[in-house]
Amino acid sequence: MRSLFAKRVDDIPKSFIREILKVIDDPEIISFAGGLPNPEFFPVEGIKEAASKVLTEDGTNVLQYSTTEGYLPLREYIADRYFKRQGLKISPEEILITNGSQQGLDLIGKTFLNEGDGVIIEEPGYLGAIQSFSFYRPKFHSIPLLDDGIDIESLKDTLAENDCKLFYGVPNFQNPSGISYSDKKRREVAQLLEESNTVFVEDDPYGELRFIGEDIPSIKNYLKDNTILLGSFSKIVAPAFRLGWIVMSKEKMEKVIVAKQAADLHSNYFAQRVIYQYLLDNDIDQHINKIKEAYGRQREAMVNSIKEYFPPEVSCTEPEGGMFLWITLPKELSSLDVFEMAIKEQVAFVPGSPFYVNQGGKNTLRLNYSNVAEDKIEKGIKSLAKVIKRAL
Amino acid sequence: MRSLFAKRVDDIPKSFIREILKVIDDPEIISFAGGLPNPEFFPVEGIKEAASKVLTEDGTNVLQYSTTEGYLPLREYIADRYFKRQGLKISPEEILITNGSQQGLDLIGKTFLNEGDGVIIEEPGYLGAIQSFSFYRPKFHSIPLLDDGIDIESLKDTLAENDCKLFYGVPNFQNPSGISYSDKKRREVAQLLEESNTVFVEDDPYGELRFIGEDIPSIKNYLKDNTILLGSFSKIVAPAFRLGWIVMSKEKMEKVIVAKQAADLHSNYFAQRVIYQYLLDNDIDQHINKIKEAYGRQREAMVNSIKEYFPPEVSCTEPEGGMFLWITLPKELSSLDVFEMAIKEQVAFVPGSPFYVNQGGKNTLRLNYSNVAEDKIEKGIKSLAKVIKRAL
Structure with a gap:
């Protein structure tokens, strides 16, 4: 029998992020998983x-x-x-x-x-x-x-x-x-x-x-x-x-x-x-400056915490703007495994492999800093560091 | 050389209505061509x-x-x-x-x-x-x-x-x-x-x-x-x-x-x-009743004018709701020709053939009554009747 759906629908990767965001719908979790702008700056x-x-x-x-x-x-x-x-x-x-x-x-x-x-x-x-x-x-x-x-x-x-x-x-x-x-x-x-x-x-x-x-x-x-x-x-x-x-x-x-x-x-x-x-x-440039200042501070808090707490085998990008940074774990680690351990420690991120079209990226992950308050950033990175060290 | 565009784009009929609406962008024209709701009833x-x-x-x-x-x-x-x-x-x-x-x-x-x-x-x-x-x-x-x-x-x-x-x-x-x-x-x-x-x-x-x-x-x-x-x-x-x-x-x-x-x-x-x-x-039913009353009157004005002024060889549908009615001219007439004549008389409609996937419908046309005031409806239908009679 013919399929009800078009062939093109079969090829679509189910949104992994969507699934992850469902898992972590718990206000106790410090989430670096989302990709949301900081609502504090909505005009x-x-x-x-x-x-x-x-x-x-x-x-x-x-x-x-x-x-x-x-x-x-x-x-x-x-x-x-x-x-x-x-x-x-x-x-x-x-x-x-x-x-x-x-x-x-x-x-x-x-x-x-x-x-x-x-x-x-x-x-x-x-x-x-x-x-x-x-x-x-x-x-x-x-x-x-x-x-x-x-x-x-x-x-x-x-x-x-x-x-x-x-x-x-x-x-x-x-x-x-x-x-x-x-x-x-x-x-x-x-x-x-x-x-x-x-x-x-x-x-x-x-x-x-x-x-x-x-x-x-x-x-x-x-x-x-x-x-x-x-x-x-x-x-x-x-x-x-x-x-x-x-x-x-x-x-x-x-x-x-x-x-x-x-x-x-x-x-x-x-x-x-x-x-x-x-x-x-309104003065949109002034408005954008406020967002940039905040994101700059949030990004700094995250990069500083990573440098302080993460083991030296872990590397991270140091973005000059935007909302995300990228972590590469040692090759032997799976970020999916780390994700499962991290959730138990009340911290979340997006594992990297869905961002690869041909597999790969298993030891990578994405962190969002724009929608997490500065004090929570340090706390979350500290928990994540503990998890990564344990995984190593 | 490969084409820049996807094959699927070649199959798309250019929106005829869009083109028509451009032609009649003249406030002097009584337009039965659009498909717009009456903005008088926007809440x-x-x-x-x-x-x-x-x-x-x-x-x-x-x-x-x-x-x-x-x-x-x-x-x-x-x-x-x-x-x-x-x-x-x-x-x-x-x-x-x-x-x-x-x-x-x-x-x-x-x-x-x-x-x-x-x-x-x-x-x-x-x-x-x-x-x-x-x-x-x-x-x-x-x-x-x-x-x-x-x-x-x-x-x-x-x-x-x-x-x-x-x-x-x-x-x-x-x-x-x-x-x-x-x-x-x-x-x-x-x-x-x-x-x-x-x-x-x-x-x-x-x-x-x-x-x-x-x-x-x-x-x-x-x-x-x-x-x-x-x-x-x-x-x-x-x-x-x-x-x-x-x-x-x-x-x-x-x-x-x-x-x-x-x-x-x-x-x-x-x-x-x-x-x-x-x-x-708000009471949406009350709001919808106002719209229905107005469209009902506009539709009645249009059907009555058609019966009064159009030649008997022309037939029209008599809708019980909605925004449109449909005219069938005698077979020998082309509504595209009538359209060109009508524009000169300051009245517009949509010729019917674009609504047919396999050609056909050359002697049909669509009239919208929801976005034309009652007094203009009679005037427009009268002009259109004159054009149709001339075409016959």
Whole structure:
């Protein structure tokens, strides 16, 4: 008998993180497992004023259907901000508003990927992208991340041996590793992709959250037409709105917009109007600075505690921004085993293997610091250190 | 050279309605072309109060990430309402919140359709569904609509000759035709689908908007496990929120939820909380009654004007609810030609052929009455009558 479900559904890895988050739904547990922004910095008052204002001034319009592309002034704001921050010249016609970056990934998969198409992904790679693209049944090629970004030699080999349509990467404070690409690596990546006619899908949800060092230009600066750039309000304003965007050349936009229309007509228009009003009436840079200061302190607390308490065989990344860092245990340890021991000690994290498309990563794990208070960070890392020492 | 885009993108009909709406973006034109609810009935004050309340009482939570399934109390509300309105017993665990019904269609296509799978669709059929499903490259089988619903003989033949996985239909006040299935037809459809193990995708965005006659039970009543029921707040509260839902058995839900997570993690949580608060604090039935009264009057104005001014060779459906009615011109006329003439007379509609998957329908057209004031309806129909007579 035929199967009720489509073949593509069988290929999808069940969200491991989702399962883990269920296990640790206990307020006593110190959880480094989530990926949530710190709600302390949600601009509740600003959003309340913005919502009231748009409803008072333009109520019937803000509640009506709207265009698939998204609210034009919001797209103009996004384009302006790219210019102000990086000198990137982007036209609002090249911007599509999506339901968070996640929908951007789905629309890209839908518009570009035939079954078996080659997709390059970082190792470890962002789980949401792996999940999204998997629905379109591509062939993943994973390339290790080094301290300053993707392994260029391995990228060269992969491009030489395979026809790769897309390369999905997170050059700033990557999820899960916290690693950023150096400017040199960005230029090298851009040149290699230019030569092989591969599109770079540059996911940048954390780019505004740098608390150490200077901003590094987006790869879009070096690979103009062949970069699809994704952004999001989730980490700088609030995630509940599910508002993100895709920047792409008009030729690509024409096709992606048809996919967006078929997917849900358009993103929540009320939310677009509220966010835009909020951005108009508030100093977003000041707001982002507050978030960066806090995350910087939380990250420092975590790195310091790791250095103090973890055994020397354990290494960690030292992110300059974002929300995550990455731990590599000695080869003989399994982070899944450590996870089970850790839960009993009331501390949780995400084991690393789901971030690998071809097995591997068994001795790695991801820690989130943005949503854990500083004093709890030290306590949690101390417990985790005890568990790791016991496992060794 | 390989194509940049996926093969599935080539199959998608460009949205004809979208193109038409661009042509008629002139406030002087009386447009029966759109599909918009009347914004006069958007509960602006109620939404404003609800937004303010949820932000005041639970600000940080309503702005945070949330669950893929959707806000549980909202899903309980929807389940309760099915029970109160139709005695349908649905558990909240069988309900997934989506970005309008449109996203429901996309998720269903994604979860169930392999390339070439048989999908039955009404003729004329809802354009958004044709577009959504087309991305998954099914084989459409279209079955004519009669005055009381689908042509049962033709459905029998189609099911006998083809393996059909899904049947997509809109039994209440269908878009584009305004036709409703009689109770007898619903039972017959359910029985035939039960026998052939075909899933009925019952799209019901207009079901609450009946202004003539009595409600007829949903097909879900007669085909329990094998019906996927879609609903939406767009027509009874406000479309900008993009909030709808899918009702389906748990086995199906388990798969569809993975597709939803990959598509955008979850629907706008702030909007879910606002709508739920609005529903708690207001009498939604009273609100819907106001909409129904107005649409009933608008529909009456349109049907009366058609009877008065259109030549007798032209027939129209007489919907008992919803937002649309359907015109059949004499065979020799092309509604596309009539459209071009009509635009010059400052009146617009949607030609019927895009609602047919296999050509056809050249002499048909759709009229919307919900978003046109009563006095303009008579004026517009009069102009249209003049054009049709000239074309004859």
